[in-house]
Amino acid sequence: MPASASASDVTKPEPLVIQEQGSFAVGGTVSTTPGTYDNNAPTAEGQTLHGDHAYVFYQAPQNPKPLPIVMLHGAYQSGRSWETTPDGREGFQNIFLRRGYSTYIVDQPRRGRAGNSTVGTTIEPTPYDQLFFDQFRIGKWPNYFSNVQFSRDPTALDQFFRSVTPNTGPFDANVISDAMSALFDKTGPGILFTHSQAGGPGWLTAIRNPNVKGIVALEPGSGFIFPEGEVPADMPSAAGTLKGEAVPAADFEKLTRLPIVIYYGDNFPTEPTAERGQDNWRVRLAMAKLWVAAVNKHGGDATLVHLPDIGIKGGTHFLMSDLNNVEIADQVSKFLADKKLD
């Protein structure tokens, strides 16, 4: 917040120099209702509906690096995931702008500002705050994990809970990856960051569009795709059963043509536990390891980093907005440099 921050900030960041910024819709479909439109007694007849597009807010710094970064949020979230952190610091949007990348912040089809869906839904106010606290590994409600990279300031938790926003139509990984592919047609070659549920649509986007030149997946949560015949066994957990999904081998092969890195945070075990919020991630990490092995077996270049293994502790499910998100961004920057994507 400018008003409150300006008085107290002793280390005011350098201004951002933005060559261009704006927003647009991309992808989507048009559904048409048969009949004849009557201008002065309108019904559905003869009218159209534009829906299932993504919404994108973009910013280009001066002299940007050649490859822009496209950021796709996870479940219950919007592009807001990548903006200011719950405790008021800069998120990946600003951090990577400062590092010279153009950024494209997406609201996926049927979410946020891309709310117009061609398929209806019912939104029930569902109290999920405590479940999210557990499942996104801030702690075990009402207690924070001792090392957690999340501010204990109650306003941070309030902001975090208010970043939640519902689906305005059914979640559909194909609808999302179609719109994302249309976005990569517009951007040209670029890098895709995904968070959580966006992992699956992210792989599908790279299969659809060769302009995806690298993927940084933060805690992919579902949509692990394997070549037909190589899908691993189901993985039961205290939070439900995680299943791999089959795709044609020719599609899977496309994922071997770009560098991919996956990061997971802290505070869940690799052995089964009755703790639902943690066991959920045990199986996701296990499935991700099999997925990385499958990509590499087919000649790909995928890496999985379980952050505690390299001494980065306390990570929640929201690595891009954790208290150490600059350290996480440094890891990502190193990956991009190593793979010549910067």
Next chain:
Amino acid sequence: MPASASASDVTKPEPLVIQEQGSFAVGGTVSTTPGTYDNNAPTAEGQTLHGDHAYVFYQAPQNPKPLPIVMLHGAYQSGRSWETTPDGREGFQNIFLRRGYSTYIVDQPRRGRAGNSTVGTTIEPTPYDQLFFDQFRIGKWPNYFSNVQFSRDPTALDQFFRSVTPNTGPFDANVISDAMSALFDKTGPGILFTHSQAGGPGWLTAIRNPNVKGIVALEPGSGFIFPEGEVPADMPSAAGTLKGEAVPAADFEKLTRLPIVIYYGDNFPTEPTAERGQDNWRVRLAMAKLWVAAVNKHGGDATLVHLPDIGIKGGTHFLMSDLNNVEIADQVSKFLADKKLD
């Protein structure tokens, strides 16, 4: 779009120098379900839901003017209304940043990225494109008004239709103005721009919060409030009946303490017509004239500008993104200067 624009733009705009940018939630409530939360078998019991807040994206230029501008969208829209125009030019967000104002772009409670509502709803995909074309005065479908300030490029109409996004809970002017008032608590003194349906919540925000130092209302469409006993007669039209609303005189008086300007565009008559999309605005303009007279009768400072009267023709309902939106912004800047709000 950076990718396509950079090659063809001969008059590339100066970069924006942004001292700070970010986003936050503001206002809202917390609803609590009775019972005890079970971490490992979660149900609604004992859980909370944060909802009914606004989402705000802010940018502060270097050395901003003292009063920021808060922009609140209308029905079926989000903060996206103020960003890039349907034909890809800069909207009021960038235009007023370039003129030195900090900007706060709002998604109202139960819309866009502020989708978490404490009250449920059902979203039915509703084909409204042709109705919107008429009602937002682009033309009489399928024909454009001859002088309309809207690009004939089909991609502009596609972008316009895709700026539509549904309510994720019931529209509630009080919920919106509560969140808006919380925002003005954060920003301190500032200027409020409203569009269309936001007119009503805008007046209520100014009643609730003395930090609203001026209002620029673009085509207010509903929520015209009058002192009890002074509500004008209902105004029937081909698009339904417009009704004034009563508020306590002491509340209304608060609207006399700040300068207010209202703008309406072109292509609707002041006499009744059977054309639904146009007659809708005939009564809104008529009601707005009575409203301005009431504010001024009580000692206020309200102005209504019917733009064709001053030679500005072809305006749609979306004045801030029309082809002549810089000319509209010039009108607004002149108002702000005249009222010493700049």
